[in-house]
Amino acid sequence: MSTTAPELNYIDCHSPHFTAMSDQIWNLAELRYEEFASAKLHIETLEAAGFRVTRGVADIPTAFVAEAGNGGPVIGILGEYDALSGLSQEAGALTCKPSSEISNGNGHGCGHHLLGTAAHLAAAAVKEHLERSGQPGTVRFYGCPAEEGGSGKTFMARAGLFDDLDAALTWHPSVYTGVISGTSLANIQAYFRFRGKAAHAANSPHLGRSALDAAELMNVGVNFLREHMLPDARVHYAMTDTGGLSPNVVQPNAEVLYLVRAPRNDQATELFERVKNVARGAALMTDCQLEVVFDKACSSILQNSVLNQLMDKHLQALGAPDFDADEIALASAFQQQTLTDEDIESASRSLAQAWRDPKPLFDHIDLYQPGKEGQLYGSTDVGDVSWVTPTAQCYTACYAFGTPFHSWQLVAQGKSSLAHKGMLLAARTLAGSAIELFSAPETLAQAKAELLERRGGKPYVCPIPDDVALPFRR
Ligand SMILES: [Zn+2]
Known part of the structure; x- marks a missing residue:
């Protein structure tokens, strides 16, 4: 793609370096709150480019803020770099096999190696623009760890790190290109710990109180609750402690981790309270003690049509990536040899406009329709940023159409030239x-007014209470 705007030329000039950086982070594949080497790589590159970097923000060792420019407006660009466990996968391979380049068994199954790198490159291009134009304003790159199951940005929002922003921008790698116009689900995650009493299961069962029974009854109760919750709500659980391996011992401890999701924060809170009541009932039935340990939460996305339209305008002007024959052939191989018709059909369903007869690679830009906001069934901690400051996000096509998120197929395509094109x-x-936002005060004012209106005059309330410690500090 040839471009004429200077900031875009900056990106063209620096793209080889950043492509290599995204590959390096793909190799590192570090999990939530352990992204030490990935964060270091970003920080060192930002400092070398002249950014002022604050490390360890919000008391999180792998979170940082890099700033350039002076005065207002202050525009934030959000980057991520965490991977997922168990998804190590050979780059480019059409069968599921662990990568020899990744030593820890993890994999970038959500493309956050691309996400953070593109956001970083964009911030560097904006810095270059501010310096060259002499325009007042500050660009801030946020190094956001632990998007996957860690709610890093929610903890950062609780620390007030986004409070002075005029707007925030970000993106996510995907199988198609377009502004993200859907709202994600708010969520709350908590551990339910039951304590009973151990006893010989045959000699003195009457002396035992089974924590495992309590956990099982809680799960049964919650499964009945499903019939009477909002259709768009979700409740997931994992048994994290079954109380031991011996059936002849009454299990004195058991723990189950619950993840509750609903379209709005207040609905998630209400559903979480009902799940807690089921747990209390299970504890009562089994004569066990219950402890609820709040783990993390995140807010739904508050859409901002003013910012979405601005981002859509830029996306439409740039056009879809110009994929070459080799890239189309690679995507076609992934589609035909590793994906099902259902995978592809499911990707079509999430588009604003139906895509009939899908090709291996998404070749246009999904039309942004202001006011038409679908429901996304995942959750993201970008949600919390969007309640604090006007926020817009886009998807770009980096993978064969139909590739599911958090799959080995997605990891396998993460170092391909098609992923790099989407990233750029x-x-x-x-x-x-x-x-554009630096010279559009009226757009920023409109975006802010829309945020206030959508919040209904209420302030942002972080869904993670003040007394909840960061997961790695417990
Ligand atoms: Zn992701």
Whole structure:
């Protein structure tokens, strides 16, 4: 893609370096709150480019803020770099097999190696623009750890790190290209710990109180609760302690981890209270003690149509990535040899506009329709940022159409040239959108007014209470 705007030329010039950086982070594949080497790589590159970096923000060792420029407006660009466990996968391979380049068994199954790198590159291009133009304003790159199951940004929001932003921009790698116009689900995650009393299961069962029974009854109760909750709500659980391996011992301890999701924060809170009541009932039935340990939470996305339209304009002007024959052939091989018709059909369903007869690679830009906001059934901690400051996000096509998130197929395509092309389109979109905002005070004012209106006059309340410690500090 040839471009003429200087900030886009900056991206063209620096793209080989950043492509290599995304590959390096793919190899590192570090899990939530353990992204030490990935964060270091970002920080060192940012400092070398002249950013002022604050490390360990919000008391999180792998979180940081890098800033350039002076005064207002202050535009934030959000980056992530965490991977998922158990998803190590050979790059480019069409069968599921662990990668020899990844030593820890993890894998970038959500493309956050691309996400953070494009956001970083965009921030560097914006810095270059501010310096060259002499325009007042500050660009801030947020190094956000632990999006996967850690709610890193929610803890950062609780610490007030986004409070002085005029707007925030980000993106996510995907199988198609377009502004993200759907709202994600708010969620709350908590451990339910039951304590009973051990006893010989045959000699003196009457002396035992089974914590495992309590956990099982809680799960049964919650499964009955499903019939009477909002259709768009979700409740998931994992048994994290079954109380031991001996059936002849009455299990004195058991623990189950619950993840509750609902379209709005207040609905998630209400459903969480009902789940807690089921747990209390289970504890009562089994004569066990119950302890509820709040783990993490995140808010739903508050859409901002003013910012979405601005980002959509830049995306439409840049156009879809120009995939070459080799890239189309690779995507076609993934589609035909590793994906099902249902995978592909499911990807089509999440588009604003139906895509009939899908090709291996998404070749256009999904039309943004203001006011038409679908429901996304995942959750993201970008939600919390969107309640604090006007926020917009886009998807760009980095993978064969139909590739599911959190799959080995997605990891396998993460170092391909097609993933890199999608990443660079995201960097251009973020940079172009941010640069326009520095000279569009009325757009920022409209975006802020829309945020206040959508919040209904209420302030942002972080869904993680103040007394909840970071997961790795417990
Ligand atoms: Zn993700």
